[in-house]
Amino acid sequence: MDLKLDFSILKTLTELPGIAGRENAVRQYLKNLLSAYADDMRTDVTGNLIVYKKGSSDKNLLFCAHMDEVGLMVHHVDERGFLRFVTVGGIDPRTLLAQRVRVQTREGELPGVIGTKPAHITTEADRGKAVGVKELFIDIGLSGEEAKKRVEAGDWAVLDRSCEELGDGLVCAKALDNRAGVFVLAEIVRALKNPFYNVYAVFTVQEEVGLRGAATAAFGVDADVSLCLDTTGAADIPGCAPQDYITVLGGGAGITALDARTITNPVLFEKLKQICDKNGIRRQVRxxxxxxxxxxxxxxxxxxxxxxGLSIPTRNIHSNVEIVSKADVADVFRLAYAAAQEGLGDITL
Structure with a gap:
């Protein structure tokens, strides 16, 4: 299985804006990238992009990888031009302070920064409280009058951070959750040649706010089996005990046994581990x-x-400095590709 991944695609994907419910830029990029490789391509009412590749059997495999990232939505522009916002998806407010953002408006993109009351004028009571979203604002450097002309409630923002290589084969960027999974699925679509399964590669929407796109996509596909490609926390950092790591960066593909939403079919779980062992793919149990x-x-x-769920270990998840290992990304690709190309056999209980 000598397949090379084009990590320049991952860089492009992470730098696109696309919070939950506003995934259009990511969807359009994928349409352009994958149209030449698809036997069929369509967008459903919810906004999922569904890419179909015909296989050699009558069995259907549903892949899911969500396009959306966590971000911000403006709900108020005050008289001085500062933007108040809510979070879209789960974001720790501690990671937002003093960050650059790109505000997406009907007229285009505006740069901004997230601020709060500066430390040198806070009171002792202020310093004893954790900073929450209500204490934060976006400064776009415009007067109140001009800001109200250009920004309105419902406009949204993403964190502003370029994708960089870090250390020994690591990638650091915003939106690796889940543009890393999207990248893997896009590369699978590009690589598959006459797969065993009829493959429905679905790039889903609104995962970060309740798995909404996946629910409608799954209902519309008569799937025999499904693999969902996403990131997961790698808490192998100072301050966390080894039993709390979930996954380890550089430890290989995370194969889910259990999380708060699923307990994996045991036959499917074993088949996926067997594929790894047969093909020399590093794996860890999630x-x-x-x-x-x-x-x-x-x-x-x-x-x-x-x-x-097949997971890519990710440090600093839901921040603008998420970190993944290119080797782990490649392991998830190899596992998912082998499952689609060769089939998983009988997975009934």
Whole structure:
């Protein structure tokens, strides 16, 4: 399995804006990238991009990878031109302070920075409180009158951070959750040649706010099995005990046994581990007492679909300095590609 991944695609994907419900830039890029490789391509009402590749059997494999990232939505522009916002998806407010953002408006993009009351004029009571979203604002450097002309409630923002290589084969960027999974699925679509399964590669929307795109996509596909490609926390950092790591950066593909949304079909779980062992793919088992991904919606669709989440270990998840290992990304690709190309056999209980 000598397949090379084009990591320049990952860089482009991470730098595109696309919070939950506003994934158009990512979707359009994928349409342009994958149109030459698809037997069929369509966008459903929810906004999922569904790419179909015909296989050699009558069995259907549903892949999901969500396009959306966590971000911000403006709900008020004050008289001095400062923007108040809510978070879209789960963001720790500690990671937002003093960050650059790109505000997306009907007239184009505006740069801004996130601020709060400066430390040198805070009181002792202020310093004893954690900074929350209500204490934060976006400064776009415009007067109140001009800001109100250019920004309105419902406009949105993403964190402003370029994708950089770091250390020994690592990538640091915003939106690696889940543009890393999107990248893997895009590369699978480009690489598959006469796969065993009829492959439905679905780039889903609104995962970060409740797995919404996956729920509608799964209902529309008569899938025999599903694999959901996403990132997961790698807490292998100072201050965390080894039993709390979930996954380890550089440890290989994370195969989900359990998370807060799913318990993986045991036959499918074993088959995926066997593929790794047969093909020399590094793997680790993901047991996550909190969190979930598109698999949580997919496995409950209709009368049920055998589903497993395949995860890319990620440090600093839901921040603008997420970190993944290119080797882990490649391991998830190799596992998912082998499953689609060769098939998984009988996975009934």
């Amino acid at each position: 047991v996550a007492p909190r969190g979930g991904n598109d698999a949580g919606a997919v496995h409950l669709s209709k009368t049920g679909i055998p589903t497993c």
